Amino acid sequence: MLDVTKKLEEQIRALEHELTTELPAEIKRAVALGDLSENAEYHSAKQRQEFVNAHLGQLKKRMAELSLVDLxxxxxxxxxxxxxxxxxxxxxxxxxxxxxxxxxxxxxxxxxxxxxxxxxxxxxxxxxxxxxxxxxxxxxxxxxxxxxxxxxxxxxxxx
Structure with a gap:
């Protein structure tokens, strides 16, 4: 079970990095391109941000569940x-x-x-x-x- 929690922790770290560093930079670049209503890069980055946020929530919930297991x-x-x-x-x-x-x-x-x-x-x-x-x-x-x-x-x- 330690392997599972370690993998989950690694995935959580990677997603948190993407959410706090990579995606904000992508969104900032897309905003600089102008008109957000027709900006595919902006909409793509925002969709990815929503997906990463939801996936991160699922992984954190799973970590909490695993921490309750008493061998x-x-x-x-x-x-x-x-x-x-x-x-x-x-x-x-x-x-x-x-x-x-x-x-x-x-x-x-x-x-x-x-x-x-x-x-x-x-x-x-x-x-x-x-x-x-x-x-x-x-x-x-x-x-x-x-x-x-x-x-x-x-x-x-x-x-």
Missing amino acids: RNIPNDRVGFGSTIVVFDQTKEEELTYKLVTSEESDVTKGLISTTSPIGRALVGKQLGDEVTVVTPNGKRILEILKLYTIHDVAPVVE
């Missing part, structure tokens, strides 16, 4: 944020390994799935040996939990 509240014996889970997909008849991460970190090709994804939601709170039925965009899947490493354990690296 001590994540169970030791159940699937939760940070867990690495080895499952047997009965539908595909194959063993898969997933790690539950934030939506910003998710990358299905690497086995990193969000806690808010259909599979993530189905697995959260389950224990070793449990079977879950998951409805995904590709159809229904039945997953059996074969191994469980919580955020408190030393888990294998998912790749």
Whole structure:
């Protein structure tokens, strides 16, 4: 989760720089061109300013949400944020390994799935040996939990 907050902080800094330094300079240059009613550069810069401001607000809200996560509240014996889970997909008849991460970190090709994804939601709170039925965009899947490493354990690296 530290990686996520670090990335968010970097994005926030970059957007704040753009909002306080680059965009005001662009707007000032555009204003110097004259007639604002037909000034495409001015309108473009103002639209970008609105977008950056809104995006900055979203990122700051997400940072605030992440700061509320207390890792001590994540169970030791159940699937939760940070867990690495080895499952047997009965539908595909194959063993898969997933790690539950934030939506910003998710990358299905690497086995990193969000806690808010259909599979993530189905697995959260389950224990070793449990079977879950998951409805995904590709159809229904039945997953059996074969191994469980919580955020408190030393888990294998998912790749």
